[in-house]
Amino acid sequence: MPPLTQEVINGNLDKIVPENIYNDTVLPLLQELLAKPGFDPAVKFDFDKHIIFNPATDYEKYKPVMLPEIDIDHPDAISDMAFTLAFPLYSEEAVDTMRYEIFQKDIFRNHSRMANLTKFKGMDVQIAGQIGDTPFTKDAITHPKVMEIFNKLAGLELVYMMPYEVGSINFGIKPVKQVEDEKNNKEYYLAQNAQAFDENSDFVRGWHHDSNSFSLITMLSDTKDMIGGETALKTGDGRILKINNYQKGWASLVHAHCLNHIALKPYCSIERITAVTALRAKDPLHMDPTVLTTIKPSVLHRSLYNEYYPEWMDYRLEIMLEKLKWLREKVQKDKKKGKDFNQIEMINYLEDLSNYTKATWREFEVVDEGKYYQPEKKKFILNWRDVEGSEMSQKIMKFDL
Numbered sequence: 199m200p201p202l203t204q205e206v207i208n209g210n211l212d213k214i215v216p217e218n219i220y221n222d223t224v225l226p227l228l229q230e231l232l233a234k235p236g237f238d239p240a241v242k243f244d245f246d247k248h249i250i251f252n253p254a255t256d257y258e259k260y261k262p263v264m265l266p267e268i269d270i271d272h273p274d275a276i277s278d279m280a281f282t283l284a285f286p287l288y289s290e291e292a293v294d295t296m297r298y299e300i301f302q303k304d305i306f307r308n309h310s311r312m313a314n315l316t317k318f319k320g321m322d323v324q325i326a327g328q329i330g331d332t333p334f335t336k337d338a339i340t341h342p343k344v345m346e347i348f349n350k351l352a353g354l355e356l357v358y359m360m361p362y363e364v365g366s367i368n369f370g371i372k373p374v375k376q377v378e379d380e381k382n383n384k385e386y387y388l389a390q391n392a393q394a395f396d397e398n399s400d401f402v403r404g405w406h407h408d409s410n411s412f413s414l415i416t417m418l419s420d421t422k423d424m425i426g427g428e429t430a431l432k433t434g435d436g437r438i439l440k441i442n443n444y445q446k447g448w449a450s451l452v453h454a455h456c457l458n459h460i461a462l463k464p465y466c467s468i469e470r471i472t473a474v475t476a477l478r479a480k481d482p483l484h485m486d487p488t489v490l491t492t493i494k495p496s497v498l499h500r501s502l503y504n505e506y507y508p509e510w511m512d513y514r515l516e517i518m519l520e521k522l523k524w525l526r527e528k529v530q531k532d533k534k535k536g537k538d539f540n541q542i543e544m545i546n547y548l549e550d551l552s553n554y555t556k557a558t559w560r561e562f563e564v565v566d567e568g569k570y571y572q573p574e575k576k577k578f579i580l581n582w583r584d585v586e587g588s589e590m591s592q593k594i595m596k597f598d599l
């Protein structure tokens with residue numbers, strides 16, 4: 199892992215997108231939107247108008263693939279759902295408004311950093327932590343009726359991991375000349391994309407598991423001319439499946455912590471802009487295997503140290519508080535009911551909480567650097583509500599992975 203340098207602590211200031219680059223690449227996109235007939239930058243999010251997912255037909259049409267169907271049995275799985283194919287989610291106006299918000303100079307420059315892990319070939323920028331300043335995008339992703347769609351697909355009630363990880367943007371843009379050259383060699387890129395899964399595959403982001411449980415990936419670019427640019431994943435028996443057919447405003451929901459996946463490189467298209475939201479189980483008593491491996495500040499330039507870790511701690515401490523509150527109430531209620539005190543059950547709860555506490559700091563950079571003891575990664579109880587009366591009431595659980 200990269201070290202926790204002073205540059206990282208100071209917020210990777212050297213990776214800010216220079217103003218002239220913003221003016222040359224992003225400003226024209228903003229101006230194009232403003233020139234679009236009927237475009238209203240002040241529009242408010244309206245579920246009925248801006249969501250094009252049709253519950254009557256689309257749950258069936260875009261039915262999720264389940265983990266057992268692709269031979270994945272992962273100890274960190276928070277539900278059985280593996281992934282959905284791309285499904286229609288946002289209207290043209292909704293995507294335009296989200297684009298308008300992120301193209302604003304203050305938003306773009308204050309919240310973005312030049313990307314390090316992705317390689318788009320062109321300008322590659324990541325934006326995160328902007329959601330408090332982009333009200334339309336925030337509502338478009340976190341509106342309860344929108345979340346309900348994700349919950350139904352995931353088979354579990356979800357919530358965003360923390361505000362910083364709502365609608366983080368992968369922004370790639372290429373020079374027009376380069377795209378023209380690619381279009382002249384379209385056949386070559388089509389052939390390359392068809393077999394782009396081996397070790398030499400051409401990718402934006404190589405094979406990896408996400409740190410968080412579920413990822414919602416939304417396409418904010420026109421994909422009419424795009425060859426590639428899809429997400430591909432490996433099944434338990436080594437097959438490779440592609441989540442293709444992303445169109446502008448379409449999304450897919452992926453249990454990305456449990457699936458080895460890759461983002462393929464797009465060709466023949468000037469831009470590829472995606473919004474990614476990290477999701478976890480909403481119930482604080484449900485297992486939360488979220489780690490920071492792929493998103494911690496030393497790994498991703500856009501995760502700004504002094505904004506990122508306070509949010510991370512706020513989210514983790516809230517879960518710990520909720521668990522403690524529930525456990526305290528349970529002890530009080532059981533006593534009132536005259537129940538025998540169950541020591542074994544209590545050991546399982548407290549061990550689980552202790553493992554969660556350790557998991558909160560085990561991937562801090564100071565630990566990676568070997569300065570401090572690294573606690574082992576442990577498995578968690580799937581849901582605290584299921585402990586009573588289960589085997590865990592009679593036997594101390596093995597938390598080893």
Ligand SMILES: [Fe+2]
Pocket residue numbers: 406407408413454459
């Ligand atoms: Fe990913």
